[in-house]
Amino acid sequence: MTSISAISIRSIAIDRPLDPLLIDPVLTGRFRADTDQLWAQDERLGLAISGGPDSMALLALCHAIRPGSIEAVTVDHGLRAESAAEAEQVARICADLGVPHQILRITVAEGNVQQEARLARYAAMEDWLKRQEIGCLATAHHADDQAETFLMRLGRGSGVAGLAGVRKDSVVPGGTQRLIRPLLNWRKAELVQVTDGAGLGYVTDPSNADLSFDRVRMRQQLAETQWLDPQAISASAAHLAEADAAIEWMAEQEWSGRVRRIGQRHIYRPFAPPIVQMRIAARLLKAITGKQPRGSVVADLVTRLSAGESGNAGGVLVTIVGDAWRFEKEPRRRTQEP
Template sequence: MGSPAAEGSLSAQACERFRTGLAAIWPEGIDEPEAKLGLAVSGGPDSLALLLLGHAALPGRVEAATVDHGLRAEAADEAAEVARVCAGLGVPHATLPVVVSEGNVQAEARLARYAAMADWVEERGLAALATAHQADDQAETLLMRLNRASGVAGLAGARARGRVPGTPIPLLRPVLDWRRAELGEVVRGAGLVAAEDPSNADDRFDRVRIRKALADADWLDVAAVARSAAHIAEADLALEWMADLEWRSCVKKEPMGLRYRPQAPRAVALRVVGRIVRELDGEAPRGGAVARLFDALVEGQPASIGNLVARPNAGGWSFAKAPVRAAKRKG
């Protein structure tokens, strides 16, 4: 990765742009001297740029961590390189080893990464965690999910501010409106060479194929596509607000489960039905399964999903656990 060049290599314009963007999503911490920001730094170009920008905008108020999933032999060396860059900047750094469960490797790695980061943030007394998601990531995700016929929730882009999954820790994405190339310039200007994950060139992954297609589509405005993902995220929040209202107004407890008398449009009612399934069955259902259940109930037909049975009746739709069948005795 090389050694970071003098802090003056970062332009005042870039620093001000970053700080202004961070202030918009972290108003309670930007000018609070005691509030320190944790940075997720993998060693790739985007996260290295986040490290450089964060250090310049909040001198003495950032710490960095690198998660080692143990999935690639190079990961330990990359974490060590990040630690060396941080040492040169005077930024505290930690390497967080994690074990990834079997199954969907990318999804499990994401869960393990956020869990490790959350523990680190709490141990260090940091005020928030920042990641380096950027505009190209947004556009790629939107197009990838459009290609899978995802609904609004699936199409919604990453929000500039959220929560680390399963925690109250603020999750900030201060470079969400930066292009990948702009962040690369920040890294090159500092004299650093970022690590490259070979999976980013593996055509087996949808994101890689979308990324290559975007590179050849010079007529497509990637920044505009990313903004569309942000607009969809706002629409998703509005639908969630409406679903909460529908839940409070139209879902009632029954002795065996829940009763729902739908009043809202389909997009909202689908979310309420999905929440009912989660409440009663403890599992997050797939959107397609919820849609099939919903359509059956609209047509006046009983249906099942997971361990639940849903039946239409005069008072709406009733949802309850399916009766447990006793095993037949062998004669």
Template sequence: MSEGPPPELVARFREALARLNPDDRRIGLAVSGGPDSMAMLLLAHAAIPGRFAVATVDHGLRPEAADECALVQAACEARGIECAVLSVSVGEGNVQAEAREVRYGALCGWADGTGLAAIATAHHADDQAETFLMRLNRGSGVAGLAGVREVNFPPNFDCRIIRPVLHFRRAELAQVVADEAVVHDPSNKDPRFDRVAIRQNLEGCDWLDPLAIARSASIVAEAYEAVEAYADLLWPQAVRSEGETYVLTPVPAREMNRRLLARVLDKLGGRPRGGDVARLLMKLEAGEGGNVAGVLARVKRGEWVLGPEPARRT
């Protein structure tokens, strides 16, 4: 084992946890074996020894997965850290989205069963900058540009996720695990993936500061929270339910109409993708109807009526 992480990084990690877990309750760490999550493990071991447990998830998608989980187990065993291996099955379809869903389900179940206050993941400032630029390049709105939150609750799960290394650089975390065995996922070098292409371009661009971009994402996240709070206030005034449908009376602020429309789609079980909500908003503003993710929308006397799309005849 190495001598341990640099003291200044341990101090920063401890300060982040004091903010994110002020009650100093026992937390769980999601560790994949990659350099970022392994660095988080070593920082936690130095900063809060005995105040955390570790879980590693085996998705069964790659032959190497079992060995990667074993690497995490060995690192924990050498330090006397409790480690659980959570095996999950990933269904067909969007494999990445499905894997994320079952991973959070397994981690939240583990945290709940062992009385952990939160689950820490190893998203860092470079991840945040890459997410921001990737979504900016796709024309994302406020919600997308808000990026990775320092604290959030994953949809459909009752557990708290914290990111104690969100303000660390990738290079700083690499310094922590310089002498440790870690997993290197070959897909992280494949430029066919949008994130990898953004990462490689950022590395060669000395006039873009990932920390500054990450700070901008944090500011956008605060703006997003304010918009959501305003949407809470507007909902009972602008939206009413009528049987299986919802009727939305447009308000002067276009962004609020976008937020309210997204919420109505969610209530009706629609799961819009990409710019679906923005495109539907433009159609409704033009007095036209449309359908998105199984939801049919139409304009009636200046109001927007949304309901389940009728079943198709066979």
């Protein structure tokens, strides 16, 4: 179970002046252009600030172009002894800038530490957005992050949706609030430059150098492979996001015109290409079981159905009836009498 507590810190003074306007005007102009279509002029924006160089650059850039329109939040996972002090450091910087700030202290459930921390972090920030009546959250994901995600998923054989990586405009994972990532066209080195230029300090999480994590190993490999351009990879991911949106639009048309429910059964008469059929099959499996099926399971099911073979996936029986695929919950097997 994940527990959450909030601490609001708005007026702590620090012993040195900070001036985000020291940022190169070219960089602030570039950031303004990146956010024009994402951040409405009359909209308040919540910033996820961890205290690292990426998120501190996000804070500096947002404060430079739209002071008075932002609030910040820092999540303290309590996984390191230093995390509380680091969150307090962010609070002091935000107070000096006049940016409202809250620290959310959470307890991470057991299991995969990074995955559970991510789920708990976004759940806490979603709740914070609602309490503060802020409609949109911004995170500091950048081109290097996107390239790492793309290459990791490429190595796992992900499809279009997976290779599209994180989107510039989406919703908070597991939630409903809007989430934007305005730094996807920026390299990490550029963000460090912004943070240094603004005179903001930042913290370094030692887990970012822990080679036991897949992402850290990928980051190291990417840094050592000079011919791979993270910005070009990020651009490719953005193109795939557009392709994914087009496929999803086709799936909506296919669903509305080719799927109907009869009692507890769903009848689907496939017409679109296989990649769209997989989207429909995934939706039907989730509608029946309440669980999101794995992509490999869906792909295998559609391949078998296309070959004229009925199948079973995650407790859902799929039968070919004429030109249609019938999806229904697999009936319970009768126990044999002794």
